[in-house]
Amino acid sequence: xxxxxxxxxxxxxxxxxxxxxxxxxxxxxxxxxxxxxxxxxxxxxxxxxxxxxxxxxxxxxxxxxxxxxxxxxxxxxxxxxxxxxxxxxxxxxxxxxxxxxxxxxxxxxxxxxxxxxxxxxxxxxxxxxxxxxxxxxxxxxxxxxxxxxxxxxxxxxxxxxxxxxxxxxxxxxxxxxxxxxxxxxxxxxxxxxxxxxxxxxxxxxxxxxxxxxxxxxxxxxxxxxxxxxxxxxxxxxxxxxxxxxxxxxxxxxxxxxxxxxxxxxxxxxxxxxxxxxxxxxxxxx
Ligand code: PAF
Numbered sequence: 001x002x003x004x005x006x007x008x009x010x011x012x013x014x015x016x017x018x019x020x021x022x023x024x025x026x027x028x029x030x031x032x033x034x035x036x037x038x039x040x041x042x043x044x045x046x047x048x049x050x051x052x053x054x055x056x057x058x059x060x061x062x063x064x065x066x067x068x069x070x071x072x073x074x075x076x077x078x079x080x081x082x083x084x085x086x087x088x089x090x091x092x093x094x095x096x097x098x099x100x101x102x103x104x105x106x107x108x109x110x111x112x113x114x115x116x117x118x119x120x121x122x123x124x125x126x127x128x129x130x131x132x133x134x135x136x137x138x139x140x141x142x143x144x145x146x147x148x149x150x151x152x153x154x155x156x157x158x159x160x161x162x163x164x165x166x167x168x169x170x171x172x173x174x175x176x177x178x179x180x181x182x183x184x185x186x187x188x189x190x191x192x193x194x195x196x197x198x199x200x201x202x203x204x205x206x207x208x209x210x211x212x213x214x215x216x217x218x219x220x221x222x223x224x225x226x227x228x229x230x231x232x233x234x235x236x237x238x239x240x241x242x243x244x245x246x247x248x249x250x251x252x253x254x255x256x257x258x259x260x261x262x263x264x265x266x267x268x269x270x271x272x273x274x275x276x277x278x279x280x281x282x283x284x285x
Contacts, residue, residue, distance in 0.1 A: 001083040004091045007098065007138050013089060014052075014140040023048035026141035028132060031055040031092075032072040033081045036176035036184035040145050041085040043173055047143045053082050054135050055092040060099065060106075061127025072189050091139065098134060107133040109156045109163070112250050116152045116263055117274065120240055128153055129160050136166060145171040149183050151261060151276045155250055174284040175275070177203065183275045190271040198234040199268045202275040205230040205242075209262050213279045218256045220244035231266055240265040240272070247278060256280075 004010045017024055025048035027040045044051045055078055062068035075092065082090045106126050112118075113125035136144070146154050154172050161170050176184045181203030182196070191199055205227045212223055227242045244253045244260050253260045258280040265274045 001079070001087050002089045003079060004089055005093060005097075007093055007134075010052075010089075010091050010093070010138045011140070014138070017050050018140060022050045023142040024050045024052055024139060025143040025145065026135060026139045027051065027053045027087075027145050028135055029053060029055055030057045030071065030186065031078045032074060032186040032189075033078050034184045034186060034188075036147060036149070038081060038085055039176050040147060040173050041082065041087055043171070044143075044145050045086060047145065047169075047171065048141070050088045051086070052089045052091055052139050052141065053087045054139065055082075055090055056095075056098065056131065056135075058098075058127055058131040059095050060130060061124050063121055063123060066121075067187075067190075072186055091135075098131070106130045107160065109160050112152070112156050112159055115250060115252075116241060116243060116245070117265060118152070120265070125153070125156050129156060132157055133160065133164070136161075136168060141168055143169045143171060145173055147175065148172045148278075149175045149185065149274065149276070151247075151263060151278075152250060155248060158248075181207070183273075185273065187271055187273070191268060195236060195269045195271065198236045199271075199273055201231050201234040201237055202264055202266060202273060205264065206262060206275060206277040210277060210279060210283070213256055220253050220256050220260070223256060223262070227262065227264070231264070236269055238267040240267060244279075
């Protein structure tokens with residue numbers, strides 16, 4: 001596996017691959033790999049000949065009160081894991097190379113970024129779309145793969161890709177969960193043993209919601225109330241939002257029907273967690 005540190009070297013590599021007729025798939029990450037990231041890498045291998053994983057803790061998607069400085073990092077371990085997965089390139093640029101002195105441009109997707117996580121994280125999605133746009137230009141992928149846990153992020157990136165006429169297929173990969181149901185996240189390392197137990201309320205609430213849908217419940221507000229009750233029954237859990245929204249427009253839905261996603265954000269202690277379920281989609285084990 002090659003480790004590339006500069007944007008110019010990344011583009012030179014991408015140009016060589018494209019000249020040789022090799023398609024590239026990009027797996028954008030912020031590192032501190034867990035089994036979910038490794039699943040994305042494995043899936044990527046089946047999507048194009050060359051796999052590029054970007055590892056960049058993107059400073060502009062963190063708010064001033066967020067966890068940029070303490071975001072977990074372990075480059076050596078990440079590089080070894082990516083290598084084991086048969087990744088061709090680990091692209092790990094410095095922040096100063098991605099945002100050199102004088103850079104002013106930001107990519108914004110309006111509307112879709114106002115609600116859900118956008119409400120409590122102003123500027124977050126602009127940071128995400130800006131860095132993903134830059135990665136698309138530098139890596140020149142035909143396919144890019146993102147986890148469905150960040151389901152609003154996925155919808156925003158799909159919108160940006162379509163709006164900017166990028167000929168890139170955006171693949172959403174199902175949420176990868178621990179055996180006990182907790183959605184995998186690099187931020188799970190912040191949880192104490194008690195908080196981790198409390199955090200299981202999120203996946204429990206989603207399972208309850210799916211069951212209620214199977215039973216024929218169609219009232220979204222009623223479901224949201226039940227889910228909030230499950231979440232708040234655990235000590236230390238503060239609900240930020242529980243919403244039923246359309247998977248593409250992200251607009252609130254009154255009626256539960258195919259295409260409705262139940263999305264949750266909650267704080268467990270000081271850690272902000274998100275989880276979701278596309279309620280009528282086939283269940284992923
Ligand atoms: O989902 C993430 O890890 C990040 O938001 C992404 C897409 C790599 C952009 O920094």
